[in-house]
Amino acid sequence: MRILLIEILLILLMGAITPVSALSAESGWNEAGVRIGIQADSKHVFFHQYEAFAVYGLPWDWRSASGWGATPQANVSLGVLDGGGVTGFIGSLGTDLVFSKNGFGLTTDLGISANLFDRRQFDRQDFGSILLFGAYAGINYRFGNGIKIGYRIQHLSNGHIFYADETPNPGLDMHMIGISYVY
Helix, strand or coil, rough: CHHHHHHHHHHHHHHHHHHHHEEEECCEEEEEEEEEEEEECCCCCCEEEEEEEEECCCCCEEEEEECCCEEEEEEEEEEEEECEEEEEEEEEEEEEEEEHHHHHEEEEEEEECCCCCCCCCCEECCCCCCCCEEEEEEEECCCCEEEEEEEEEEEEEEECCCCCCCCCCCCCCEEEEEEEECC
């Protein structure tokens, strides 16, 4: 969450220094790809994640005169989570904010999502719920031909939002790498 706070402060600072205009961006499905990931921290059950994803561009784009700006997107993914010899379905629906500069291939993004599992327990790991909330921060590079590669660190947790404090909430941190095509 410190990364999120730092990026928000940098955007606010950037906005205070340069005027920002809200442009109408073209909305629609604009990216599809796959991601794979491994667990970031060591626990008694080790996890792998595999997913296909698609991105829907929302109709806003906030840019400064220098070309720096932020664009919101909606995203969806379907995949599998494997841990402790158990494989289960994971699906997500979320939104993110992409920070970029016009004509520059490097971007960063911050996002949140709702994640649905088909089971709450993988071997000895009990997530306490089949509904988990996610947050992530990523860095990506888009090549001129539309191919994009990226890395993200993501966290999944039930957050005790709908559950009693004694419900398990171990959370799961994953290193994810992806490749996609932006059209």
